[in-house]
Amino acid sequence: MDLDTVRTFVAAADAGQFQEAAAELAVTQQAVSKRIAALERNLGVRLFTRTARGAELTIDGQAFLPHARELLRVAERAATSVRTGHRPLRVDVIASRSAQSGLMRGFHRAHPDIELDVVMLFDIETAVAAIRSGAIDASFRAVAAPGRPLPPDIESVRVLDEPLQLLTGPAHALAGARSVPLAQLAGHRIWMPGIVPGTEWTAYYDDLVAEFGLTIEATGPNFGSDALLDTIADTPALATFMGEHTRLIWPADHGLRRIPVTDPTPVYPHSLLWHRDNPHPALATLRAHLAAAAAGHDAAGTWTPGWVIPR
Amino acid sequence: MDLDTVRTFVAAADAGQFQEAAAELAVTQQAVSKRIAALERNLGVRLFTRTARGAELTIDGQAFLPHARELLRVAERAATSVRTGHRPLRVDVIASRSAQSGLMRGFHRAHPDIELDVVMLFDIETAVAAIRSGAIDASFRAVAAPGRPLPPDIESVRVLDEPLQLLTGPAHALAGARSVPLAQLAGHRIWMPGIVPGTEWTAYYDDLVAEFGLTIEATGPNFGSDALLDTIADTPALATFMGEHTRLIWPADHGLRRIPVTDPTPVYPHSLLWHRDNPHPALATLRAHLAAAAAGHDAAGTWTPGWVIPR
DNA sequence: GCCTGGCCACAACCAGCGGTTGTACCCATA
DNA sequence: TATGGGTACAACCGCTGGTTGTGGCCAGGC
Numbered sequence: 001m002d003l004d005t006v007r008t009f010v011a012a013a014d015a016g017q018f019q020e021a022a023a024e025l026a027v028t029q030q031a032v033s034k035r036i037a038a039l040e041r042n043l044g045v046r047l048f049t050r051t052a053r054g055a056e057l058t059i060d061g062q063a064f065l066p067h068a069r070e071l072l073r074v075a076e077r078a079a080t081s082v083r084t085g086h087r088p089l090r091v092d093v094i095a096s097r098s099a100q101s102g103l104m105r106g107f108h109r110a111h112p113d114i115e116l117d118v119v120m121l122f123d124i125e126t127a128v129a130a131i132r133s134g135a136i137d138a139s140f141r142a143v144a145a146p147g148r149p150l151p152p153d154i155e156s157v158r159v160l161d162e163p164l165q166l167l168t169g170p171a172h173a174l175a176g177a178r179s180v181p182l183a184q185l186a187g188h189r190i191w192m193p194g195i196v197p198g199t200e201w202t203a204y205y206d207d208l209v210a211e212f213g214l215t216i217e218a219t220g221p222n223f224g225s226d227a228l229l230d231t232i233a234d235t236p237a238l239a240t241f242m243g244e245h246t247r248l249i250w251p252a253d254h255g256l257r258r259i260p261v262t263d264p265t266p267v268y269p270h271s272l273l274w275h276r277d278n279p280h281p282a283l284a285t286l287r288a289h290l291a292a293a294a295a296g297h298d299a300a301g302t303w304t305p306g307w308v309i310p311r
Numbered sequence: 312m313d314l315d316t317v318r319t320f321v322a323a324a325d326a327g328q329f330q331e332a333a334a335e336l337a338v339t340q341q342a343v344s345k346r347i348a349a350l351e352r353n354l355g356v357r358l359f360t361r362t363a364r365g366a367e368l369t370i371d372g373q374a375f376l377p378h379a380r381e382l383l384r385v386a387e388r389a390a391t392s393v394r395t396g397h398r399p400l401r402v403d404v405i406a407s408r409s410a411q412s413g414l415m416r417g418f419h420r421a422h423p424d425i426e427l428d429v430v431m432l433f434d435i436e437t438a439v440a441a442i443r444s445g446a447i448d449a450s451f452r453a454v455a456a457p458g459r460p461l462p463p464d465i466e467s468v469r470v471l472d473e474p475l476q477l478l479t480g481p482a483h484a485l486a487g488a489r490s491v492p493l494a495q496l497a498g499h500r501i502w503m504p505g506i507v508p509g510t511e512w513t514a515y516y517d518d519l520v521a522e523f524g525l526t527i528e529a530t531g532p533n534f535g536s537d538a539l540l541d542t543i544a545d546t547p548a549l550a551t552f553m554g555e556h557t558r559l560i561w562p563a564d565h566g567l568r569r570i571p572v573t574d575p576t577p578v579y580p581h582s583l584l585w586h587r588d589n590p591h592p593a594l595a596t597l598r599a600h601l602a603a604a605a606a607g608h609d610a611a612g613t614w615t616p617g618w619v620i621p622r
Numbered sequence: 623g624c625c626t627g628g629c630c631a632c633a634a635c636c637a638g639c640g641g642t643t644g645t646a647c648c649c650a651t652a
Numbered sequence: 653t654a655t656g657g658g659t660a661c662a663a664c665c666g667c668t669g670g671t672t673g674t675g676g677c678c679a680g681g682c
Contacts, residue, residue: 001386003312019629031670033630038669045393050630052678059446060393063401063428067389074385075312078378082356082371090374117374135370330658342641344660349640361659363649 001042003075006068008035009047013065017054081117088115089282092127092139099162099245100140100270107289114282128154131275137283138274142204153276159290161267161302162243170255171236181263182212190216191238207305208266229256243268264303312353314386317379319346324376328365392428399426400593403438403450410473410556411451411581418600425593439465442586448594449585453515464587470601472578472613474555481566482547492574493523501527502549518616519577540567554579575614
């Protein structure tokens, strides 16, 4: 199916005749006739009944028309998603199903008219470069890694402190605990595959390990969260950290337990980064939305690395 | 933009390389390369960065990908909307913004997974023919016109009795009334343009006129509901009938008044028609939904033509 | 009843799109 | 440095999809 053909169909349906549609599309009437005939051949149904005064839609044509319009709308949106200037707000998140995606879903619910595109970049370096080049408008990150302050043209604000919870299988020693103090995790193996060296994740967990004497194993390739959850569920000696707001796709309940961590609760600080001079109007709306959503949280009894920029 | 090209883009993005995508699509690698290059030229942005191990999405490519998938989904739905066998449930309503459309919206909310196509046919004759031919699955109508019983292979059920209200402008003599008895309308001019002779609307209003001595003018072409409402708002001597559930698109409030009619309240009987042997599974769901929605209404103090099939 | 006007479909023709094969180039790896 | 896997460019060509020309059909008016 060709979108020009669909456009021709819609034009002919609106005009009620091929001749006028042809004039609108700046082609001959014969071209319109051939396009419609080809579309009818493709779909296997007759879309118009040809009369002496033009062409009117059959029932099949009536049923097809709204779908055709929708198709053109979606094509238009797809094209504008990459057209420079007045394109949708483009935001980088660290992972789907993360708390950041949750924030963006909330923003979309609050402002359904604002067009959004969500992408996932590799690390903060890439994100900063993309922000500076204008390829993206904003990025959710944990800024900044120690010793690497943000460039002056990049602004940022803390938007969410997400408490980390321990995720264990049903046979884990701590599976029955209602909560667990952070210091008590010193003897347990905590497994976090897929933490890529050089990203801000690494810096965060390095500090957590250094300060509380934990044992975090980042070994092994990342086979995806399904494999991770499978292993956690089946291995009594292993646990992992997971953000409180992270949504699990867990069709079969393998008895996984989320256990809050206390004294202090490690929180992962999510910040929003954007370029000082970015003129996108929706960016200001997003910042206002996040500022309103972030208000009123309590930082007492929590831990973040010392290098994290204060709120 | 060509949907085959979009399909190629999605395949290449999923595969991570052109070669494998080409194999899936049963074309050569060079064809995929040319298609992607053409798409990039069309959109004016680079979608892939070519590496030694394949091709990975740029940020623009990432932003475009979900739109491309959506485009293919919509195209698929558009094609199935006219494909015979397992196509969406196709229902004929008398007008958009009518109570029937409201019923269908309610059904769609209750069963969002059921695909629907809504069409508007000319009259009950056309609708019955379309039902018999299988072109549509169901039709909302006021059955049956007097002396024209339904054929035995068409089944029907009353699904909604919609009270008619008087619609007047602010300067109309009855504009201030909280309600008006039907007999009291005898002296007033009631204007119903666009009532097409031969349709079941005509039969309904003919009976209403005959029984209560009203003056209903069906003269003049139908310039659309906007023009009708404009005229009603500006003309003190004119009023019109409108279904209680009919939704007005009325950007500027011209002070229109809806006045309930009593003693008795004329109600317009909406029935659902379908073919005895129609096997569409969603049809049974629709009938069950409408039966549940129709339960518990009170027919006391209302009027319908004598030829309307009883509930 | 026939002419006329308006509209659509078919035929013939042709440019160019979009496929193929062949080949060069690039880069990671051994 | 050689090798293998991947992409891009060039040349070629069939067929899609446009054009012009023409015929058929139907409604309305003289």
